[in-house]
Amino acid sequence: MGPKIMFTKVVKAQLWVYLRPVQHTSTVYLQILRLKPVTDEGSRHIRIRSLKIELNSRAGHWQSIDFKHVLQNWFKQPHNNWGIEINAFDPNGNDLAVTSLGPGAEGLHPFMELRVLENNKRSRRNLGLDCDEHSTESRCCRYPLTVDFEAFGWDWIIAPKRYKANYCSGQCEYMFMQKYPHTHLVQQANPRGSAGPCCTPTKMSPINMLYFNDKQQIIYGKIPGMVVDRCGCS
Template identity: 90%
Template sequence: MSAAVSVLFVQILRLKPVTDQGSRHIRIRSLKIELNSRVGHWQSIDFKHVLQNWFKQPHTNWGIDINAFDESGNDLAVTSLRPGEEGLQPFLEVKVLETTKRSRRNLGLDCDEHSTESRCCRYPLTVDFEAFGWDWIIAPKRYKANYCSGQCEYMFMQKYPHTHLVQHANPRGSAGPCCTPTKMSPINMLYFNDKQQIIHGKIPGMVVDRCGCS
């Protein structure tokens, strides 16, 4: 027997302040989706242009409204209320890419795999969770972690007096400065817990933003 196929319509609306000039909703997209009624289904929707406008004009961010209807126009629940399916709520994933324009205050060297730089430098490194087989992580599937590598010359001793003194006083050997992250930032992650529920969390110290000698 063939599986039953259902047709549903999804409407995505952007909210705006309530005024006397008309509706509070601005339609973003309308989708017609065919799916197997016996199997769960994720639907990805691109909100890139909406987010770009929100970044330019944050005061216009009043949220979005997602509605689902069947072929007869009856409202459908976007989330499931059945026990064990609490993790099926919609979520919004935002990816922000670093531009090539850098701040003058952002000290520290940036290198790539072709660089001949021997000094302490930040190198690009992409961590791929799918390559690890970590299928319990929903998003991001991969991210730019970066890492530090390189030599710290003797002149850096003047910047770190304690290290300079330990270098001379330590009888057990060298204690010179090493190339290490001096600034790190977190990433937001969505993942399944042991109950198969979707958890959102901010994981600290996941991205190396700057490297230095210390």
């Protein structure tokens, strides 16, 4: 766990575990065990979570476990974090939990979905205008916009379920926030009645995304150009 995460407030922590497919409906007991140093006192495992699951899926199953309190305890006492062990036994004693990166397990290993609040005290220079729905600004400005994937019915996206995308809108007056000198020169030359500058994104940033592919495997990727950071005229 990185030091940046250690000093943020955890809002949500979900541990996701993939369970192998079963041929018949089975009762599976999923256990999360905390490891501790080996001593002469006995077991080096402490059970921290236990779930009883009825499985009837022949295509495998992703199971989520609330891990927020466990993570908070790790933050308070990081020296006690020796890792965890995951198992999910069916009535025949078969462990259905995929916990290693063996053949056929690509994209199916456990992962943790975190949502944190960062305390960012850094100030930065903002070269564009920021507005909201109550603003009376008519010039080119960045407005807030939240994209909700659940509202689209995109249940194949694991995280984030929604994010702040923002958008640009407004008028581009003479030499106002024009990104390139070319924009002003073209406007002056006006070849063949070309249109004036438009309010568009001048700086964008990516977001990290977790999603299922068509094989029900977990894919983690950085998707470029998803957030408007700054608007200007070009």
